[in-house]
Amino acid sequence: MSxxxxxxxxxxxxxxxxxxxxxxxxxxxxxxxxxxxxxLVAKKKPDLILMDIQLPSVSGLxxxxxxxxxxxxxxxxxxxxxxxxxxxxxKALEAxxxxxxxKPISIGSFxxxxxxxLKS
Numbered sequence: 001m002s003x004x005x006x007x008x009x010x011x012x013x014x015x016x017x018x019x020x021x022x023x024x025x026x027x028x029x030x031x032x033x034x035x036x037x038x039x040l041v042a043k044k045k046p047d048l049i050l051m052d053i054q055l056p057s058v059s060g061l062x063x064x065x066x067x068x069x070x071x072x073x074x075x076x077x078x079x080x081x082x083x084x085x086x087x088x089x090x091k092a093l094e095a096x097x098x099x100x101x102x103k104p105i106s107i108g109s110f111x112x113x114x115x116x117x118l119k120s
Contacts, residue, residue: 002047002118005029007037007063008080009055013103017050017080020110034058034066041067046075048118051097053081053088061095068096076117080105 004026008014018028029044031037033056040046049067053060064077076099079092084102092100098120099113 001025001027003027003029003044004114005031005037005040005044005046005049005075007031007034007049007055007060008052009033010052013052013080016105020107021114024111024114032056034060034063037063038066041075042070042072045072048114049075049077050080050101051077053079053083053092061092061097064092064096076120078113078117 004021006014006017006028008017009032014030018030021028029040029046031040051060051064060079067077077097078099078101079097080101080103081088082103089100099117101110101113
């Protein structure tokens with residue numbers, strides 16, 4: 001299975017994502033802020049990152065841009081945000097995300113997106 005980094009500062013949301021991904025037997029890494037996420041990306045090289053857009057101090061989009069500049073095997077990055085407008089999804093894609101999931105999530109579309117991204 002894949003290694004998935006969940007970058008989410010909200011404990012409840014992070015726990016939900018971890019629990020859902022655990023049912024699919026993924027190896028899970030967790031970060032609550034951008035610097036921790038960057039450290040885990042460099043050290044553990046996850047296959048997929050679920051990136052919250054609103055993080056403390058540095059936005060998830062800024063962290064995504066920093067990851068895209070790293071000289072590593074590039075992970076797939078899915079933005080996760082309560083901002084559900086098309087222009088928000090467009091900003092995430094422009095920043096380097098591979099896909100976008102809006103909160104509150106639909107479990108079915110969550111897994112559809114995760115499976116699609118990991119197969120691509």
